[in-house]
Amino acid sequence: MxxxxxxxxxxxxxxxxxxxxxxxxxxxxxxxxxxxxxxxxxxxxxxxxxxxxxxxxxxxxxxxxxxxxxxxxxxxxxxxxxxxxxxxxxxxxxxxxxxxxxxxxxxxxxxxxxxxxxxxxxxxxxxxxxxxxxxxxxxxxxxxxxxxxxxxxxxxxxxxxxxxxxxxxxxxxxxxxSFRLDRASWSDMMSRTDDQRGRLLLSRLSSIPGLGFLRSSELDEAVAGLPLDASLQKYFGDKAPWLFEYLKHxxxxxxxxxxxxxxxxxxxxxxxxxxxxxxxxxxxxxxxxxxxxxxxxxxxxxxxxxxxxxxxxxxxxxxxxxxxxxxxxxxxxxxxxxxxxxxxxxxxxxxxxxPTWPPATRPAVFYLQENSCLGSKQPTQDANPASFVFDPRSPTPSIGGNQMSVGGRVDDSAYANQSDVLTFTSEPLSEDLEVLGVPSVHLIHASDPPFADLFVRLSEVDAQGVSHNITDVYKALDPMREMSHPIRLDLQDCAHLFRVGMRVRLIVAGGSFPMYARSLGTAENRVRSDKTAPQKHIISIAGGVSQLTLPVRAAV
Known part of the structure; x- marks a missing residue:
């Protein structure tokens, strides 16, 4: 001592x-x-x-x-x-x-x-x-x-x-x-020598506005490679052995x-x-x-x-x-x-x-509708379904949110312009809507092939048409699910006031990369295979079967 x-x-x-x-x-x-x-x-x-x-x-x-x-x-x-x-x-x-x-x-x-x-x-x-x-x-x-x-x-x-x-x-x-890929960037830092790790930690904490972790371009390439396990193994060699145990389990x-x-x-x-x-x-x-x-x-x-x-x-x-x-x-x-x-x-x-979290709330239901709309009125029984195709060779990008690197509240308007993403947006609100707790979505959803993931996000669109994220959820779907049954996804807790004039947006995609390892669309292990298949997602909206439920502040 x-x-x-x-x-x-x-x-x-x-x-x-x-x-x-x-x-x-x-x-x-x-x-x-x-x-x-x-x-x-x-x-x-x-x-x-x-x-x-x-x-x-x-x-x-x-x-x-x-x-x-x-x-x-x-x-x-x-x-x-x-x-x-x-x-x-x-x-x-x-x-x-x-x-x-x-x-x-x-x-x-x-x-x-x-x-x-x-x-x-x-x-x-x-x-x-x-x-x-x-x-x-x-x-x-x-x-x-x-x-x-x-x-x-x-x-x-x-x-x-x-x-x-x-x-x-x-x-x-x-x-x-699905595997959370920030485990790779964190493992990259932790696999360095003590001196290298200290310098890297300081540089990463001070080099971006969000104060998060940056990845090297070499690691970006490794994370994007298929098979994921082999691509990361080539990058890490005998370093970070725990990462490969994570991938095995x-x-x-x-x-x-x-x-x-x-x-x-x-x-x-x-x-x-x-x-x-x-x-x-x-x-x-x-x-x-x-x-x-x-x-x-x-x-x-x-x-x-x-x-x-x-x-x-x-x-x-x-x-x-x-x-x-x-x-x-x-x-x-x-x-x-x-x-x-x-x-x-x-x-x-x-x-x-x-006195507690979440506080008492009441449900406010928004129905997914045709023409990328979201509203309180149920769609008709003959409303056409919405669909998109997720391509694992060109996965939908992660934009903001709960990432360790470039996360946070960001402009995610780009999602509305992507062919592999569905957006459903309400009319401007006529009264304030305060959301406190866990939003949820019920979707009648099918995919072909059945091996698919869902990424769902709640965002707010302002008067200028700019969208910013509030909360989201990611889920790898059970390929044996009964596709006629609704899928319920609970988003992460949030506390957000949609003011008068703002619009509510629901974003639905088949991936969020590189936050999560992509769905390959096959029965093979997603981290050990390089075989891929595009996945067509179909969401039924007829009669209001697919909906967003927001927990809104109860009247005092």
């Missing part, structure tokens, strides 16, 4: 500037940093840094925060997850995940966090500085590590702050029935995924939890599921959802909220009386606090 090192003038300056940017408020102290090694049960050691606030002898720290991180312990990561708290009286233990940034072992995403996190807690309890309890913190993969710890919640863990943190790797990779119930899934944590946890997400985050669906499940159990859980992408929702806009949460549930210096849900309403561009 190294000797503690006082914060330098340079780091203090960076801390001041960073705190001003994220709205952390004034510092209350300086701090020291101490490098440590933590033994695991199998003999390897994890590297970490312990941050101790410089406080008067008669003043105890505000509490201890545990952070487990696979992205290093450098300036950017350590500021957001440790230093900003240490400079305000908290102890912070920042530990590098197994196989990363000085920690021994092999990095195998999701497989070791459950046992390693328990071993870290055992070690913490033996240290002279341990205060008797702790909270956990960290976004994204750091949030996953928290859920892995909460699989078996330690009695002395008293609170958790989990921004954009998935609890289930299988759900993200294969939950739609499309069944989310496969035993391979068992150590990477922590739904049980949602059943066992009892401590206060702060969940943070963005409407355009990669893991929004899982965060909303976490809140609904925990709130339904009566757990003290608070949900904050902003108009953010993945990185934006990782804490950049939430430090004041996090500080208040830790002051209440870890330091126990204050008590706040706040509603469980704090939600940003897009369209209205305002924050609103609610």
């Amino acid at each position: 190294e000797q503690p090192v006082q914060r330098s003038y340079t780091r203090a300056t960076l801390d001041y500037l960073g705190a001003h940017y994220v709205g952390a408020g004034p510092e209350t102290c300086s701090y020291t940093t101490q490098g440590i090694q933590i033994p695991m049960r199998d003999g390897i050691e994890l590297a970490g840094d312990f941050y101790a606030p410089d406080l008067p002898d008669n003043q105890a720290p505000a509490g201890l925060i545990l952070i487990q991180c696979c992205y290093g312990r450098g300036a950017g990561i350590s500021f957001m997850d440790a230093r900003v708290f240490a400079a305000r009286g908290f102890q912070a233990l920042l530990v590098s995940t197994r196989g990363t940034y000085g920690s021994d072992g092999i990095f195998d995403p999701g497989s070791n966090e459950q046992s390693d996190s328990q071993d870290i807690v055992v070690w913490m309890r033996q240290q002279p500085w341990y205060p008797g309890s702790f909270a956990t913190l960290g976004p994204s993969y750091l949030g996953y590590s928290q859920w892995a710890l909460l699989h078996d919640p330690p009695a002395d863990c008293v609170a958790a702050v989990i921004p954009v943190g998935p609890h289930d790797h299988a759900w993200h990779a294969w939950g739609t029935g 499309p069944n989310v119930d496969d035993v391979y995924w068992t150590p990477r899934r922590h739904q049980i944590a949602l059943e066992r946890v009892k401590i206060p939890i702060l969940l943070i997400s963005g409407w355009y985050d990669t893991f929004t669906t899982q965060t909303m599921h976490q809140f609904k499940h925990l709130h339904g159990r009566g757990v003290n859980v608070r949900l904050v959802v902003g108009p953010w992408t993945h990185v934006q929702a990782s804490g950049l806009h939430s430090i004041p909220e996090i500080m208040d949460f830790l002051a209440e549930h870890l330091a126990k210096t204050v008590k706040y009386n706040r509603f469980p849900a704090h939600i940003f309403i897009t369209g209205a561009q305002e924050w609103r606090s609610m």
Whole structure:
């Protein structure tokens, strides 16, 4: 164990500037940093840094925060997850995940966090500085590590702050029935050396307006190649072996995924939890599921959802909220009386606090109609079906949404001009329509061949005819389905005000690439085959059999 090192003038300056940017408020102290090694049960050691606030002898720290991180312990990561708290009286233990940034072992995403996190807690309890309890913190993969710890919640863990943190790797990779291709770009970053990864992470976080992950042109070509598995293998070689295990196990119930899934944590946890997400985050669906499940159990859980992408929702806009949460549930210096849900309403561009999510709503039904229309009047029984052809050799592009790279709220008007996309658009609204919750679609849908996917999006068209995305869903369809039966697809949660004069648009396509691995239109494995067949999609609309249902704000 190294000797503690006082914060330098340079780091203090960076801390001041960073705190001003994220709205952390004034510092209350300086701090020291101490490098440590933590033994695991199998003999390897994890590297970490312990941050101790410089406080008067008669003043105890505000509490201890545990952070487990696979992205290093450098300036950017350590500021957001440790230093900003240490400079305000908290102890912070920042530990590098197994196989990363000085920690021994092999990095195998999701497989070791459950046992390693328990071993870290055992070690913490033996240290002279341990205060008797702790909270956990960290976004994204750091949030996953928290859920892995909460699989078996330690009695002395008293609170958790989990921004954009998935609890289930299988759900993200294969939950739609198609492989989520951002696993390839993330694996590309994680397969680099520590130095390369650090530089790449910084460049990717600062090089695009949406603050997401960029892919190299070489990786773009690999993702576009068929067969997908072989094309990625050529790009990665012997790097990122976990990616190819992901591709081998499309069944989310496969035993391979068992150590990477922590739904049980949602059943066992009892401590206060702060969940943070963005409407355009990669893991929004899982965060909303976490809140609904925990709130339904009566757990003290608070949900904050902003108009953010993945990185934006990782804490950049939430430090004041996090500080208040830790002051209440870890330091126990204050008590706040706040509603469980704090939600940003897009369209209205305002924050609103609610006693739960989703709030009470009533259904507003829009019927798919001829001539690309959408309306409240049912079409006649002789209305003609709508159709399009999806070509896996030229897949429908992903535009905005919950991507890790170029996602967010974007102009998706281009979909209306594509022959492989159907758009159904309403007349300008005569009154405001506030949508709160989970929109759904019921479609009488057939495809030839039966091997096909559906991508469905809800968008808003403004007075100038420009369309912007609100929410969507992707689903690989069961080829054995009865095509005369309706398909119900629930879109992702949203909170959006359609103002008077705006138009509601429903977009239907057969793919969204490169967000998801395309449907090949054959019975063969979609990641191991290069055989393709165009897929004709037919949607029946006669008599109103296909419809969009919006959960709209109930009358007060």
